[in-house]
Amino acid sequence: MERLRSLAAPATPALAALGAVAVAAAVWLVFSFAPMEKVMGMPQKIFYFHVPLAILSYVGFFITFVGSAAYLWKGSREMDHLAVAGAEVGLLCATLTLITGMLWGRPIWGAYWTWDPRLTTTFILWLIYAAYLILRSQVEDETLRAKYAAVMGIVGFADVPLVHFSVKLWSRGIHPVIERGPGDPGMHPDMFTAFKVSLAAMAVLFAVVFILRARVEFLRAEVERLKSARRP
Amino acid sequence: MDFVVAAYAVIWVIFFAYVFVLARRLSALEGDVSRLKEKQ
Numbered sequence: 001m002e003r004l005r006s007l008a009a010p011a012t013p014a015l016a017a018l019g020a021v022a023v024a025a026a027v028w029l030v031f032s033f034a035p036m037e038k039v040m041g042m043p044q045k046i047f048y049f050h051v052p053l054a055i056l057s058y059v060g061f062f063i064t065f066v067g068s069a070a071y072l073w074k075g076s077r078e079m080d081h082l083a084v085a086g087a088e089v090g091l092l093c094a095t096l097t098l099i100t101g102m103l104w105g106r107p108i109w110g111a112y113w114t115w116d117p118r119l120t121t122t123f124i125l126w127l128i129y130a131a132y133l134i135l136r137s138q139v140e141d142e143t144l145r146a147k148y149a150a151v152m153g154i155v156g157f158a159d160v161p162l163v164h165f166s167v168k169l170w171s172r173g174i175h176p177v178i179e180r181g182p183g184d185p186g187m188h189p190d191m192f193t194a195f196k197v198s199l200a201a202m203a204v205l206f207a208v209v210f211i212l213r214a215r216v217e218f219l220r221a222e223v224e225r226l227k228s229a230r231r232p
Numbered sequence: 233m234d235f236v237v238a239a240y241a242v243i244w245v246i247f248f249a250y251v252f253v254l255a256r257r258l259s260a261l262e263g264d265v266s267r268l269k270e271k272q
């Protein structure tokens with residue numbers, strides 16, 4: 001873990017620069033390369049960042065799930081630091097997914113919000129991880145805080161597959177779903193190229209923010225350690 | 233078009249605000265660590 005941390009810190013500025021270039025390329029591809037969708041028109045352009053943000057929120061919550069399980073199994077405080085970083089960055093992505101989804105829904109559905117299964121389960125997911133962070137801020141004892149949060153990080157992850165499969169589990173939903181087949185991305189190839197670049201760009205920025213957030217947690221633990229070492 | 237502009241603006245405003253907050257927290261914690269190490 002120490003070796004990983006020493007490698008991550010100097011790589012962050014380079015990753016941030018790469019992310020900035022990739023985002024610029026993605027925006028250019030979305031607006032100048034990908035064709036205009038015939039039914040939705042311009043609002044469909046929101047999809048290129050809305051879907052990658054949703055995928056990355058799953059990644060963040062998966063990190064929390066793995067970190068929480070590893071903490072309960074091994075008792076490693078470092079895994080707890082990674083779990084909280086995953087939850088906070090995942091929650092950032094989930095917040096942006098919900099907002100961009102609402103801004104897409106208004107011109108397409110005529111409403112910012114409907115209680116569609118995908119939207120409802122995503123909102124529940126957002127509440128679970130917001131509650132996870134609130135829980136962490138309310139428990140004073142470090143060990144208890146990590147234990148409670150780990151249990152919540154594991155149980156809360158059960159909503160992720162529910163969100164993902166909600167469009168199939170509840171057939172009454174109106175959230176669009178891309179029908180993909182073997183070798184068929186379910187969209188125009190140029191749209192798929194723009195989508196893949198957007199996903200890669202957002203993944204790089206996700207990595208940068210995750211490294212920074214994890215570093216905050218490691219430094220906070222070090223401050224606590226140094227303070228407790230000074231106490232008589 | 234307004235909704236597309238709003239969506240892209242929201243993404244970057246919230247993202248950079250979060251990065252700014254993280255950078256401030258990091259800088260404060262790095263200061264705390266070096267101060268505490270000096271006192272030891």
